[in-house]
Amino acid sequence: MVPLQVEKQFLYKYAVDIDTAITRHTFTCMRNAGYTTAFVRIYQPHGNGIVDIHALSNLENAHNAGLGVEVFVVPQPQGTKSGSVQFDEAYNFMKNNDITVNTMWIQITSPINWPNNQQANIAFIQDFMIRAKQYRVNVGLYTNWYDWQQITANWSKCSLQQLLLWYWNVYGQGPSAINASNFEDFRPFAGFTTPAVKQYSQGVSVCGAYVNQNVYSAVASQSTTSSTVNKTIIVGTIVGSLN
Numbered sequence: 001m002v003p004l005q006v007e008k009q010f011l012y013k014y015a016v017d018i019d020t021a022i023t024r025h026t027f028t029c030m031r032n033a034g035y036t037t038a039f040v041r042i043y044q045p046h047g048n049g050i051v052d053i054h055a056l057s058n059l060e061n062a063h064n065a066g067l068g069v070e071v072f073v074v075p076q077p078q079g080t081k082s083g084s085v086q087f088d089e090a091y092n093f094m095k096n097n098d099i100t101v102n103t104m105w106i107q108i109t110s111p112i113n114w115p116n117n118q119q120a121n122i123a124f125i126q127d128f129m130i131r132a133k134q135y136r137v138n139v140g141l142y143t144n145w146y147d148w149q150q151i152t153a154n155w156s157k158c159s160l161q162q163l164l165l166w167y168w169n170v171y172g173q174g175p176s177a178i179n180a181s182n183f184e185d186f187r188p189f190a191g192f193t194t195p196a197v198k199q200y201s202q203g204v205s206v207c208g209a210y211v212n213q214n215v216y217s218a219v220a221s222q223s224t225t226s227s228t229v230n231k232t233i234i235v236g237t238i239v240g241s242l243n
Contacts, residue, residue: 019041024060026208037216042071048076059235071101072104087132104138106125
């Protein structure tokens with residue numbers, strides 16, 4: 001298992017992000033290893049976009065293991081569903097399962113999976129954000145400077161809308177490609193000057209599960225550890241509300 005950099009834990013907290021089924025036992029192991037939050041894929045781009053079949057069990061297992069929980073949407077921007085419809089499907093799935101939604105992250109990466117029409121891409125992202133605002137849900141973007149440039153032509157107005165930024169900077173897959181678990185390599189883009197989260201590794205083994213590793217500011221974060229006494233799952237608590 002890839003160890004955490006313990007000397008930096010007073011500055012940063014550690015998280016995993018996942019897109020496969022994870023057991024409560026494994027999440028408990030992750031918590032004991034020093035992770036405080038799990039980012040769970042709630043929506044995937046298969047077909048025209050669909051709720052992830054492992055989403056509910058992963059949310060419940062992470063929560064019951066005492067981890068804070070965040071959710072991210074991997075949208076389908078080339079299908080027939082608008083950004084607002086895909087937000088609705090993810091949001092309603094959680095509400096119908098009595099999950100309180102404070103924040104939802106949308107993945108804007110892999111330019112090859114987006115239309116070669118940057119204005120249409122911006123419109124899709126705006127549609128997602130407008131719907132979130134109607135429900136008073138904070139929006140976070142998972143992207144980096146290159147993806148954002150290719151997909152939106154470095155659209156900068158989004159940074160004025162109090163969006164959270166989760167950027168990625170890794171050298172490849174596996175433990176040999178792990179980057180530094182801090183924000184020191186962040187380069188401002190599109191008006192974003194301060195990240196909320198950084199993904200610094202992909203495809204590493206933690207407690208026997210292959211995950212991506214992330215850090216977020218310990219200073220800016222709220223309490224992320226879940227209480228197993230509280231039956232209500234609340235997603236989106238690593239930073240304060242932006243509404």
